[in-house]
Amino acid sequence: MTDRSPSSPSIARGPRPTDRARSDARRPSRGTEPGPSSSSGEPDPSVRRDAGLAAERVSWGIDGRLILDGVELAAPAGAVTGLLGPNGSGKSTLLRAIAGIRPPDDGVVVFDGDDLLRTGRRARARTLALVEQDASTDLPITVHDAVLLGRIPHRALLAGNSDADRETADRALARAGAADLADRQIATLSGGERQRVHLARALAQTPRLLLLDEPTNHLDIAAQLHTMEVLRTLAADGVTVLAALHDLNLAAATCDHVVLIAEGRVVAAGPTEQVLVPEIIEPAYGVGCDVLPHPRTGRPVLTFSPAATIPVA
Ligand SMILES: Nc1ncnc2c1ncn2[C@@H]1O[C@H](COP(=O)(O)OP(=O)(O)OP(=O)(O)O)[C@@H](O)[C@H]1O
Numbered sequence: 001m002t003d004r005s006p007s008s009p010s011i012a013r014g015p016r017p018t019d020r021a022r023s024d025a026r027r028p029s030r031g032t033e034p035g036p037s038s039s040s041g042e043p044d045p046s047v048r049r050d051a052g053l054a055a056e057r058v059s060w061g062i063d064g065r066l067i068l069d070g071v072e073l074a075a076p077a078g079a080v081t082g083l084l085g086p087n088g089s090g091k092s093t094l095l096r097a098i099a100g101i102r103p104p105d106d107g108v109v110v111f112d113g114d115d116l117l118r119t120g121r122r123a124r125a126r127t128l129a130l131v132e133q134d135a136s137t138d139l140p141i142t143v144h145d146a147v148l149l150g151r152i153p154h155r156a157l158l159a160g161n162s163d164a165d166r167e168t169a170d171r172a173l174a175r176a177g178a179a180d181l182a183d184r185q186i187a188t189l190s191g192g193e194r195q196r197v198h199l200a201r202a203l204a205q206t207p208r209l210l211l212l213d214e215p216t217n218h219l220d221i222a223a224q225l226h227t228m229e230v231l232r233t234l235a236a237d238g239v240t241v242l243a244a245l246h247d248l249n250l251a252a253a254t255c256d257h258v259v260l261i262a263e264g265r266v267v268a269a270g271p272t273e274q275v276l277v278p279e280i281i282e283p284a285y286g287v288g289c290d291v292l293p294h295p296r297t298g299r300p301v302l303t304f305s306p307a308a309t310i311p312v313a
Contacts, residue, residue, distance in 0.1 A: 051112060052077035052240045053098070053209060058107035060097055067093050068104065069264040075242040075257070077112070080228075080235045082255035082272070083244040086285055090264040091244040092133060095211045098242075099130040111209050111240070125153035128209035129202035133217070133244075143189070143197050144182040147173055150204030172203035177226050191218035199227060203234075210234060212243040216250060228254040252276050252300040260284055276300045282307070 053075040060068040068090050075081035083091050096102040098109050100117055109116040116124060129150070139146065150172065151165040173179045178196040181189065186197060195218045202210060210231070216224040224247075231241050232254060245251045251258055252272060259269040260280065268280045281289040281302065288305035 052079075053242060054108075054110045055094070055098055056108045056110065058094065058097055058104045058109065060093060060102065060104045067264050068097060071107070071261065071264070072266055073259050073269065075240050075259075077240045078235055078238050079256040080231050080241045080243065080254060082251035082258040083242055083261070084246075084248065084251060084258050085261040089261045091261065092213050093264075094261065095130060095213050095242070095244060096132075099128060099211055100124055101130065122153055125205070127207060128211060129205040129207035131198045131202045131210075131212040131215055133213040138187050141186055142182070143178065143184050143186050143200075144169060144173070146186045146197060147182075147200045147204045150201040153205065168206065169200075169204045172200040173197075175203055175230055176200035177223065177230075192220065192223060195219055196223065196227075199230070203230075207239065209240045210242070212241070214244055214246060216245070216247065224250060248276060248281065248302050252302060253294075253297070273300050276302060 053073070055071055055073040058068055058071040058073075059066065071090075071094055073083075073094070083094065085091050093102065097104040097107075098116070100109075100119075100121070103117055111127065114127075116128070119127065147169040148161055148165060151161065151168060155161070155165065170179070170182075173182055176196045176199040178193070178200050181193055181197060184193075186194070189197065195215065199212075199215060202212075212231070215231075216227050219227060228250060231243060235241050235256075243255075245255075255272045257270065258272050258275045260267050260275055262284050267284055268275045277291060277300075278289045281287070281291075285304075286307050288307055290303045290305075291300045292303070293299070294301050
């Protein structure tokens with residue numbers, strides 16, 4: 001597996017404003033200078049713009065509130081990168097910004113050397129797929145037809161589905177563990193079943209960049225592990241995978257790298273075992289944290305406790 005990440009985590013420190021006027025966030029418009037710098041302002045020489053994903057100085061605000069504040073993020077090709085952070089830290093907003101669904105007010109998103117935000121919608125849809133959190137599934141169509149929607153960016157305008165499109169959809173359904181749902185009406189599915197179908201739709205899109213927002217939050221443990229294994233297989237095939245995750249132990253077990261954000265800024269990024277350490281996790285989440293090696297794999301296992309002792313009455 002290709003590893004182009006920093007060998008040690010970059011950690012941003014120091015106070016920062018949380019509610020800054022949107023206009024204050026305005027920085028020079030998308031530049032062409034090479035390579036992003038880290039959130040602490042230090043250049044990150046390991047970040048490559050020609051392979052994988054690099055977000056540079058990405059900012060987005062609304063109602064005078066800065067939600068993303070100059071995010072610098074790298075997700076190497078051929079790896080699974082976990083996007084971590086507490087509730088409301090900006091993970092979904094960042095994924096939508098990268099996908100161009102909610103374009104940032106400022107910053108650049110580069111994928112395999114191309115400026116994604118300046119790429120046309122159709123070409124972008126051939127490049128990347130986004131699996132959104134709790135995406136709506138009220139369409140009166142079958143699961144198979146819903147997954148076939150993932151082929152639209154690859155078809156000629158006004159062309160119907162080809163046999164190859166149907167085969168791609170079948171393979172995507174099987175890979176996502178949803179083949180048995182193919183003939184079901186999508187609106188009748190359970191939360192976990194829908195989540196697998198959304199993954200299948202994204203796989204049918206055959207993206208080179210796969211963005212996922214909490215892809216396991218409705219899944220039982222076996223399905224969670226299956227989904228993460230699918231992501232690892234895709235990465236091994238060269239796909240760049242960036243997944244927002246709440247389960248730090250799932251991230252610890254399966255991600256090559258993690259990026260931790262808080263209040264719209266990257267606070268730490270690097271190899272998973274170097275970021276998922278108590279001195280980084282405790283202040284970010286406001287909890288006590290212990291990290292042990294997994295008895296079989298040696299990967300980190302995290303346990304948590306309330307930050308402050310609750311006084312006994
Ligand atoms: N359209 C909007 N209008 C106002 N506030 C918004 C909007 N979109 C996002 N926000 C705010 O931006 C912040 C970041 O939201 P976001 O959904 O990106 O966080 P998140 O890290 O994905 O959270 P969670 O882990 O709870 O899913 C939140 O405080 C949210 O309320």
